[in-house]
Amino acid sequence: MNGVHDMGGMDGFGKVEPEPNEPVFHAHWEERVLAMVRAMGAAGAFNIDTSRFYRETLPPHVYLSSSYYKKWFLGLEEMLIEKGYLTREEVAAGHAMQPGKALKHGKFDLTQVERIMVRGKFARPAPAPAKFDIGDRVRAKNIHPVTHTRLPRYVRGHVGVVELNHGCHVFPDTAAMERGEHPQWLYTVVFEGRDLWGEDGDPTLKVSIDAFEPYLDPA
Amino acid sequence: MSEHHHDHDHDHSELSETELRVRALETILTEKGYVEPAALDAIIQAYETKIGPHNGARVVAKAWTDPAFKKALLEDGSKAIGTLGHVSRVGDHLVVVENTPERHNMVVCTLCSCYPWEMLGLPPVWYKAAPYRSRAVKDPRGVLADFDVTLPKDMEIRVWDSTAETRFLVLPMRPAGTEGWSEEQLAELVTRDSMIGTGFPRTPGAPS
Numbered sequence: 001m002n003g004v005h006d007m008g009g010m011d012g013f014g015k016v017e018p019e020p021n022e023p024v025f026h027a028h029w030e031e032r033v034l035a036m037v038r039a040m041g042a043a044g045a046f047n048i049d050t051s052r053f054y055r056e057t058l059p060p061h062v063y064l065s066s067s068y069y070k071k072w073f074l075g076l077e078e079m080l081i082e083k084g085y086l087t088r089e090e091v092a093a094g095h096a097m098q099p100g101k102a103l104k105h106g107k108f109d110l111t112q113v114e115r116i117m118v119r120g121k122f123a124r125p126a127p128a129p130a131k132f133d134i135g136d137r138v139r140a141k142n143i144h145p146v147t148h149t150r151l152p153r154y155v156r157g158h159v160g161v162v163e164l165n166h167g168c169h170v171f172p173d174t175a176a177m178e179r180g181e182h183p184q185w186l187y188t189v190v191f192e193g194r195d196l197w198g199e200d201g202d203p204t205l206k207v208s209i210d211a212f213e214p215y216l217d218p219a
Numbered sequence: 220m221s222e223h224h225h226d227h228d229h230d231h232s233e234l235s236e237t238e239l240r241v242r243a244l245e246t247i248l249t250e251k252g253y254v255e256p257a258a259l260d261a262i263i264q265a266y267e268t269k270i271g272p273h274n275g276a277r278v279v280a281k282a283w284t285d286p287a288f289k290k291a292l293l294e295d296g297s298k299a300i301g302t303l304g305h306v307s308r309v310g311d312h313l314v315v316v317e318n319t320p321e322r323h324n325m326v327v328c329t330l331c332s333c334y335p336w337e338m339l340g341l342p343p344v345w346y347k348a349a350p351y352r353s354r355a356v357k358d359p360r361g362v363l364a365d366f367d368v369t370l371p372k373d374m375e376i377r378v379w380d381s382t383a384e385t386r387f388l389v390l391p392m393r394p395a396g397t398e399g400w401s402e403e404q405l406a407e408l409v410t411r412d413s414m415i416g417t418g419f420p421r422t423p424g425a426p427s
Contacts, residue, residue, distance in 0.1 A: 008329030008356045008380065013349040016365040018412075022343050024267050029241040034266070034341070035259035036245060043253060048384075052331055068332070068347045073241055086247050094243035100251030109255040117265055119310025119337065122384040150382045152329050154356060166312060166385055186383055188314075197357055204375050207356050210383035 001146050002153060004060040009154040009197070030069040037076050042116045044104025045085055049176035053148040054079040124183035126168040131185070131213055136162045138189055139219040140211065148176035151215040155207075158195050159219045163208065164188035171212055185213040266341055275338035275388060276409035278303070279420075280402040282315075283393040293317055296388065300338075309337045312385040318392050318416075322375040325363075325416030326387045327355035333381035335388050339411055346415065356380055366417045389416040396423045 007013075025031045041051060054075035055063070063071060080086050090097050105112075132138060140155040150172045168183040175181055193205025248254045278300055282289040291299040296313035313335060316324040328334065329352050334342040345351050354362050359376050363369065370376060379387045391413040397405060400423075412418030 005330055007349055007353040008327075010349075010353040013353050016345050016348075016350045016354070016362055018345050018366060018417075019343065024271075024341055025263075026344070027238075029238045031263040031267075032241050032245055032259065035262040036248060036254065038262055039254045039259060040248070045253070055331070064349070068344065070237060073237065073244070077240075077244055080248075085253065086251065090247050091240075091243065094246060096247050096250035100253055103253060107252055107255065108258055110258045110261060113258055113261040113265065116262070117270065117337075119384075119386075121311050123311055150330060152380065152382060154329075164314070166383070169384060172383070186385070188379075188385075190377075202358070202360060202376070204373065205359060205378065206375065207378045207380060209380045210385050212383070 001056060001148065002144055003056045004063050005056045006153050008152045029073075033069045033073045033076070037072055038116055039108040039112075040076070040080065040085075042112055043106065043108040045083060046079055047175055048120075049148060049170075049172040050178065051075060051079065052172075053176040056148065122169045123166075124168050124170060124181060126185070127183060130165060132162045132165075132187060132216065132218075134162055134165060137219040138162055138187075138211075138216040140189070140209075141215055141217055143215070145173065147173065149173050149215075151211065152209060154196060155189075155191060155209055155211075158191055160189040160191040160195075160208075162187045163190045166210065169212070171214070173212070173214070187211055187213070187216070189216065270336060271340035272338075272409075272411035272414065273406070274340075275335070275411070275414045276406040277402070278315075278338065278388070279390055279409045279414065280405035282390055283397075283405055284402050289390075292390070310386075313338065313388060314379075314385055315388050315390050316377070316379065317390045320374075320392070322377055323370050323416065324377050324379060324387075324389045325355060325359055326379045326381060326389060327352060328381040329353070329356055330380075330382060333384075333386065335386040338386075338388050339414060343411075363417060366412065368418060389414050391420050394420050394422055 055071050058071060058074055077091060081088055085101050137159055139159045140151060140157060142157045164187065166186040169186045171182040171184045188208050189211045190206050190208040193207060194201040194203060196207060249256055282292050288299060292315050296315040297309050297311050300309045318324055332342055332347040334346060351362060356378050359378050381387055394408055408421040410418050410420060413420045
């Protein structure tokens with residue numbers, strides 16, 4: 001979806017502000033939100049793409065005015081309600097009012113912690129040979145799905161070169177919408193800065209994205 | 220100190236509301252039998268104590284001292300780090316990109332906040348915020364100026380937008396004046412930002 005989350009190339013957000021000696025968390029509740037998202041994801045309530053989609057669908061003014069973990073919290077709460085793991089009445093009451101729904105991987109308890117400290121695997125067997133080779137010129141498709149996609153707006157319609165082939169991976173566009181993994185070849189595609197940003201762009205800049213095969217046409 | 224400096228988490232009404240809502244959600248998830256609070260505590264503790272830029276720093280220092288490891292690391296980051304065992308367990312598809320005198324690498328996630336957690340810990344706020352995400356792909360030299368970092372005018376700058384489940388770690392250039400240093404000494408010079416590409420390693424002898 002063409003949401004405010006797709007920020008590459010936008011102007012007006014001001015300077016980057018590094019924080020000296022930044023703590024891991026800035027408030028206790030941030031820790032709990034991070035842990036709940038990781039735990040419920042690991043228990044099988046949702047996949048990583050779905051959780052991203054729920055953050056992206058926050059209204060633009062909410063997205064832009066909420067801190068990072070506030071966005072995580074708002075996305076988590078809404079997602080768990082819509083997937084039937086809790087109800088709006090329970091959220092309003094602050095307590096469970098009916099039994100829980102079964103989780104794909106069961107309750108998240110202490111024995112599960114170790115396994116989530118390593119990233120999950122997203123590589124899958126290839127259903128078909130790769131369409132592109134290293135060095136091929138490709139054009140990012142001009143697509144504007146209203147659902148989840150990982151093709152940022154700033155490259156759409158532009159020509160780049162395939163630099164790396166990462167194998168076949170879970171396709172976020174379908175996984176996020178719970179329409180299956182549909183593994184796709186994943187490539188690093190590199191674009192010239194001036195192709196993206198015009199003649200005033202930095203001539204020394206190259207930008208790459210990791211693009212799933214359905215995002216690309218031969219060029 | 221004036222009275223305005225107490226803990227904002229407690230005297231700012233909006234944050235208080237968030238705290239209450241977060242607490243309520245955890246209560247519900249616990250009562251429904253989805254999560255065990257002690258398991259949440261353990262996740263938090265791991266991110267606060269075990270996972271952090273010291274993991275990435277050890278990998279970088281190893282690459283600076285061991286050419287065979289460096290070659291393997293650049294070919295397949297996850298596999299090479301897996302052979303170290305003691306550093307950190309690392310998931311699939313970590314891509315390590317090398318800074319050279321000709322090319323500087325910088326990592327961003329314009330769409331959300333993808334970041335090599337196992338190597339660097341949880342990302343800093345600026346990495347997840349709009350100014351960095353919006354500008355890194357268009358005006359990386361302007362972004363670097365916000366970090367007081369300047370690159371030679373003709374140096375290529377390569378920005379890696381982490382749009383999939385691949386993760387990127389920058390291998391910075393080894394500082395001059397470190398000949399004969401041990402891996403442990405070198406690791407002390409490797410900053411988090413130097414592995415994101417928004418900084419350089421510390422200079423030997425400079426205050427940290």
